[in-house]
Amino acid sequence: MDRTTSRLTGWGCTAPSVATLVDASAQELTAPGALDRLAGSRGVIARGLGRSYGDPAQNGGGTVVRLAPSDEPIRLDVTSRSVTVDASVSLDGLLREIIPQGWFVPVTPGTRFVTIGGAIASDIHGKGHHVDGSFGRHVTEMSMLLADGEVRTVTPSSDPDLWWATIGGMGLTGIILRATFGLIAIETQHMLSDIERVPNLDVLLERMESGDQGYRYSVAWVDLVATGAHLGRSVLSRGNHATLDDLREFRPRAVGDPLAFDPPSIPDVPRNIPNMVIPFTVRPFNELWYRKAPKQHHGTETLTAFFHPLDMVGQWNRLYGRNGFLQYQFVVPFEAVDTLRTIVRKISDEGHASPLTVLKRMGAESGGLLSFPTPGWTLTVDLAAGDRGLPKLVRDLDELVLAAGGRHYLAKDSHTTAAVIRAGYPRLDEWKSIRARFDPDRRWVSDQARRLDLL
């Protein structure tokens, strides 16, 4: 076990705390007495690649554990169309292994740099949520280290309480060591997509409502800088996995090696640069991003270009400078579409520069007690944390979201309060009592758990 004293933040680079960072194999972690020694008085939390935006993978004064890979981090089982992986395996590592063999993950977020453990603990969603649901829905078995030191193999039928408290449970029920989940078969590593420029929010909502069911994947990038008649102008991107026939038609050159997966990457953004994300830069960026999108395009693009365009810039979070940023994500029921309109107008009116705003229609819930996705509109907005009017803006938005019966995403949250989370998650108390049953001594603790009174 490697231990270092580390200052940790989430991807948003806000509210740091110092913890003992331990790199340990599952074997070391599950050895008799190991957990007792690690937990101390401030507890333990697992950390993957630190891509949640706020503080769920921090534990000030306590222990933060990163799992080291096992001898066989990835085991593909073609007959059951599933894969069993270490929780520390990243989507990037997994995709590099399985795409060339014709398989894809059932759910991917906007980045490949998340771990499977984090994907389950946050019950992540992606462009396909309206069809495929969230990640937790596809998991069939987990091996977990529980607070009493037991390593237990858990399935939805063997331990339903623990299972649904763990899916979306932010790592507070135990450490996920290994998980099995279903895969989808693909013929190519390309997408057959439709990209279109949409002039304003109303047209966008209408286009998504009427057309999303024709696609497995759908998301819209929204320009929150545009105002007036252009309010909510967007680029709508929807698609399905391209078949070999599609590839023959649209990209014949790629037919020879349809599963060649080699995502490009550009060097990291340097450390300690000033905040680049200001109206002066965002305005032309958004203009360019909108204009560079085709008015209407039907064709193929690579999986990377379709799902993970931001992964091409390493450490893009540093663009926000030392104050960092927060990613505001909420979901409101479809009936509350007026709240969505109000919020878009409000952010646009107050002139907060956001280069990254995405809108998505969500499908059914997974069943995780603290899972975020629920049927409705989800909007994600990046906001520089140092902005003057931000405290008031997020307070107003929180009220609007809750009044509309919506909720906030714990994997993104870095600013809400216990009251806001309580109002958004009606099954919080049920989750708390299950959690307390499996961890009466509060061994699993994170800064977020303390901040939001989750224990």
Place this chain on the structure above:
Amino acid sequence: MKNAINQPQTILLLGGGSDIGQAIVHQLASPALRAVILAGRTTPLEMTTQLPGSVEVVSVPFDAVDHAGHDALVRSLVEQHGDLDIVIQAFGQLGDAVGDDPVAAADLAEVNYVGAVSSGLAVANQLRRQGHGTLVVLTSVAGVRTRPSNFVYGSTKAAQDAFATGLGHSLQGSGANVLVVRPGYVRTKMSAGVDEAPFACDADDVAAAVVTGLKRGRSVVWAPPVLQGVFGVLRYVPGPVWRKLDR
């Protein structure tokens, strides 16, 4: 745990009746704020300004010269209220006319300096244990260069300032930090009987400087900020001139 927009959840004000301390608490209030602990010699203490209804304000007895009790007090507060995000060390006395009274002068040093050391270390140990948090220490420009008219007070503030600055360095890498605040003349009930000095300001101005300093992660702020430049010069003014300036 403070959130991404620097809003604390728990604030401990040592010297719970302090005008400047309360002004800082007031400006740090937000929906995220859960508890404000006012610690002082005469309880109960109350906030003189309104805080959001969701904030629990509690008042606890605190004696700066009960050095042995400081650690236990901090631990019991953490037991009840959780991690301390911001602790403001705002207690202290002006103790005028002790320039010729050895016992009164020693008593003043006992409160302003020795009390700051014992409570400061008790707090720092807790912040180190929790891996985050800021100790805000109100010193004074009176300690930057001591004046003949209040050199005992000035010397206690100089010592407290040196202690706090050094403590800040020693906490480097622990997640905890110290913000040293050097106000000039501030119009408060403590200074009510003293003639106003140049660059006088209000408690709210000091609080605003503190909030900005916290946001930017500073280790020292001056209030008003111009005093940094002013004392950069005054520090080196020849003794006879300095004495003349102190009418």
